[in-house]
Amino acid sequence: xxxxxxxxxxxxxxxxxxxxxxxxxxxxxxxxxxxxxxxxxxxxxxxxxxxxxxxxxxxxxxxxxxxxxxxxxxxxxxxxxxxxxxxxxxxxxxxxxxxxxxxxxxxxxxxxxxxxxxxxxxxxxxxxxxxxxxxxxxxxxxxxxxxxxxxxxxxxxxxxxxxxxxxxxxxxxxxxxxxxxxxxxxxxxxxxxxxxxxxxxxxxxxxxxxxxxxxxxxxxxxxxxxxxxxxxxxxxxxxxxxxxxxxxxxxxxxxxxxxxxxxxxxxxxxxxxxxxxxxxxxxxxxxxxxxxxxxxxxxxxxxxxxxxxxxxxxxxxxxxxxxxxxxxxxxxxxxxxxxxxxxxxxxxxxxxxxxxxxxxxxxxxxxxxxxxxxxxxxxxxxxxxxxxxxxxxxxxxxxxxxxxxxxxxxxxxxxxxxxxxxxxxxxxxxxxxxxxxxxxxxxxxxxxxxxxxxxxxxxxxxxxxxxxxxxxxx
Amino acid sequence: xxxxxxxxxxxxxxxxxxxxxxxxxxxxxxxxxxxxxxxxxxxxxxxxxxxxxxxxxxxxxxxxxxxxxxxxxxxxxxxxxxxxxxxxxxxxxxxxxxxxxxxxxxxxxxxxxxxxxxxxxxxxxxxxxxxxxxxxxxxxxxxxxxxxxxxxxxxxxxxxxxxxxxxxxxxxxxxxxxxxxxxxxxxxxxxxxxxxxxxxxxxxxxxxxxxxxxxxxxxxxxxxxxxxxxxxxxxxxxxxxxxxxxxxxxxx
Numbered sequence: 001x002x003x004x005x006x007x008x009x010x011x012x013x014x015x016x017x018x019x020x021x022x023x024x025x026x027x028x029x030x031x032x033x034x035x036x037x038x039x040x041x042x043x044x045x046x047x048x049x050x051x052x053x054x055x056x057x058x059x060x061x062x063x064x065x066x067x068x069x070x071x072x073x074x075x076x077x078x079x080x081x082x083x084x085x086x087x088x089x090x091x092x093x094x095x096x097x098x099x100x101x102x103x104x105x106x107x108x109x110x111x112x113x114x115x116x117x118x119x120x121x122x123x124x125x126x127x128x129x130x131x132x133x134x135x136x137x138x139x140x141x142x143x144x145x146x147x148x149x150x151x152x153x154x155x156x157x158x159x160x161x162x163x164x165x166x167x168x169x170x171x172x173x174x175x176x177x178x179x180x181x182x183x184x185x186x187x188x189x190x191x192x193x194x195x196x197x198x199x200x201x202x203x204x205x206x207x208x209x210x211x212x213x214x215x216x217x218x219x220x221x222x223x224x225x226x227x228x229x230x231x232x233x234x235x236x237x238x239x240x241x242x243x244x245x246x247x248x249x250x251x252x253x254x255x256x257x258x259x260x261x262x263x264x265x266x267x268x269x270x271x272x273x274x275x276x277x278x279x280x281x282x283x284x285x286x287x288x289x290x291x292x293x294x295x296x297x298x299x300x301x302x303x304x305x306x307x308x309x310x311x312x313x314x315x316x317x318x319x320x321x322x323x324x325x326x327x328x329x330x331x332x333x334x335x336x337x338x339x340x341x342x343x344x345x346x347x348x349x350x351x352x353x354x355x356x357x358x359x360x361x362x363x364x365x366x367x368x369x370x371x372x373x374x375x376x377x378x379x380x381x382x383x384x385x386x387x388x389x390x391x392x393x394x395x396x397x398x399x400x401x402x403x404x405x406x407x408x409x410x411x412x413x414x415x416x417x418x419x420x421x422x423x424x425x426x427x428x429x430x431x432x433x434x435x436x437x438x439x440x441x442x443x444x445x446x447x448x449x450x451x452x453x454x455x456x457x458x459x460x461x462x463x464x465x466x467x468x469x470x471x472x473x474x
Numbered sequence: 475x476x477x478x479x480x481x482x483x484x485x486x487x488x489x490x491x492x493x494x495x496x497x498x499x500x501x502x503x504x505x506x507x508x509x510x511x512x513x514x515x516x517x518x519x520x521x522x523x524x525x526x527x528x529x530x531x532x533x534x535x536x537x538x539x540x541x542x543x544x545x546x547x548x549x550x551x552x553x554x555x556x557x558x559x560x561x562x563x564x565x566x567x568x569x570x571x572x573x574x575x576x577x578x579x580x581x582x583x584x585x586x587x588x589x590x591x592x593x594x595x596x597x598x599x600x601x602x603x604x605x606x607x608x609x610x611x612x613x614x615x616x617x618x619x620x621x622x623x624x625x626x627x628x629x630x631x632x633x634x635x636x637x638x639x640x641x642x643x644x645x646x647x648x649x650x651x652x653x654x655x656x657x658x659x660x661x662x663x664x665x666x667x668x669x670x671x672x673x674x675x676x677x678x679x680x681x682x683x684x685x686x687x688x689x690x691x692x693x694x695x696x697x698x699x700x701x702x703x704x705x706x707x708x709x710x711x712x713x714x715x716x717x718x719x720x721x722x723x724x725x726x
Contacts, residue, residue: 070642163572
């Protein structure tokens with residue numbers, strides 16, 4: 001009798017722990033997601049209004065001032081021609097990486113824990129890229145002529161220079177934005193159809209969902225097409241993701257500058273992007289779980305636990321690449337590089353170099369090894385935030401601090417940020433604002449994927465042993 | 475120059491770049507650091523003056539600057555030399571390939587690095603990639619009298635042969651290309667070649683010590699070519715393979 005009781009509690013424990021083993025009737029789950037979307041407290045509108053005000057002031061007003069007065073209102077100078085603008089561009093592209101990484105790589109490897117949060121991650125990709133776009137356009141001296149960088153046929157037959165890493169960058173980011181938006185949209189279609197069927201006629205939401213759902217009815221043929229398309233996209237977008245951040249790194253690695261022309265910058269930047277991106281994913285998930293209705297059912301400690309493991313591995317990989325980059329440059333003994341490395345560590349911004357290593361390596365290693373700690377949402381939220389601060393520092397060290405040192409000592413001068421601090425805050429506020437808007441417009445949980453996963457999982461008894469079984473659905 | 479030009483000719487892609495046309499020799503023994511070249515250059519090329527605060531923050535816009543070197547710690551300081559630094563008009567310029575808009579291009583006719591102000595969108599990649607750090611950026615509308623009413627009177631002394639630049643545009647030394655063209659036009663109308671020493675750049679013209687010499691480096695008998703063959707001759711950051719057209723005669 002006691003033995004039987006033990007078995008039941010073990011089963012209950014498993015169900016409680018794992019979303020895939022804790023099925024819920026389809027109709028109920030659909031309602032939960034719709035309810036999460038429709039429940040809006042006054043706190044939401046307070047934060048929303050505050051962020052909208054910040055975006056209006058820090059992003060659009062300040063940018064307008066800068067466009068009218070010139071880049072003199074920012075802190076860029078000789079020799080730091082690139083400042084926080086480029087730091088933020090690389091930072092936001094990095095954030096956008098985890099979205100695709102989590103979604104595509106985990107989908108390809110059929111990692112079941114991905115199911116409830118792929119969409120939350122994919123949204124980060126799209127919205128992060130929007131901020132990266134803002135940052136790069138702000139950086140331009142004459143942004144009103146930025147369309148010249150696009151290969152638009154024109155009468156004078158002037159073409160962009162395809163020798164320039166910036167041209168590659170533009171094409172790579174555009175490709176990534178388009179493909180990741182499509183990749184976000186594809187698995188969204190069944191959920192939009194679900195929302196369409198649960199929205200009363202005559203509302204603008206009904207029109208919105210009906211338009212975007214593209215008439216999805218859930219027939220066998222539609223599901224087959226969707227699966228095929230998703231499969232192709234999940235595989236195809238992974239090399240795109242790797243290429244994008246490698247090309248971003250080439251903006252630096254291709255230049256003839258001490259500290260920049262490093263052949264390992266490609267993979268170093270990719271892993272750095274994943275590092276900050278994973279940190280951002282747990283931050284988003286912790287906030288979604290803590291603030292939105294019904295989300296505690298979907299996002300559980302097991303998910304933080306699984307992402308925490310990934311974060312730890314990525315932190316180790318980042319440390320490996322950092323060490324590799326450092327030791328080769330240091331061993332090379334080039335006099336300007338030596339000067340630069342000394343400047344990184346012992347210059348006036350040396351604290352940032354040490355903070356970078358503490359936030360990116362020491363703190364993740366000290367906390368994420370512990371299963372209990374990495375399953376605790378608020379704790380992993382803080383770790384994710386510190387990793388993001390550390391990765392922002394890393395980009396700051398690579399861009400304006402490294403630019404301070406060049407081969408003409410007469411021009412050495414420290415960079416002091418100006419208006420770009422406001423603009424950076426503006427992009428952060430805009431990112432959160434877009435995310436909040438999306439959480440009220442589209443189902444943040446891919447309901448059909450969760451249901452699919454729950455159908456595939458079951459608990460079976462072999463003798464006394466309760467075993468989790470998974471059948472292949474896809 | 476350690477690069478064998480004949481060998482470079484065999485490599486089609488950079489043969490054009492390897493052949494210089496206009497060149498300059500700067501004698502560091504003669505330079506007194508008086509900055510007459512800096513002033514003359516600014517007058518000739520309509521280079522705006524930049525206020526104290528911006529200039530102190532590394533935004534002064536001179537196309538040529540006099541770098542001052544010293545030994546010892548203050549107050550026991552000994553000036554150890556002056557080094558005028560300007561665009562080296564590299565044969566293989568790092569600034570050229572990185573511009574996404576083709577605003578930084580190589581002139582086939584004059585073998586110079588051109589900056590096309592109209593085409594510049596202000597990514598500042600060229601300035602980052604310039605090992606000599608000789609490019610200057612228009613951080614503000616320094617030449618717009620609506621923004622800076624005090625320059626209205628200065629506008630009377632603009633050089634009509636040179637344009638003014640607006641905010642967000644990169645600029646740099648052109649080897650006084652307007653003077654090159656003027657001399658070429660004059661010679662052409664008289665049916666002859668441009669003679670050595672017939673004209674010179676503003677900085678060379680203004681130098682009271684005659685430390686700067688400008689001319690055709692593809693003519694072996696020209697003064698600049700003769701000076702460039704001096705045993706004191708050296709090129710800055712030659713190890714980067716930029717093929718600079720400015721030769722420095724080190725203090726001997």
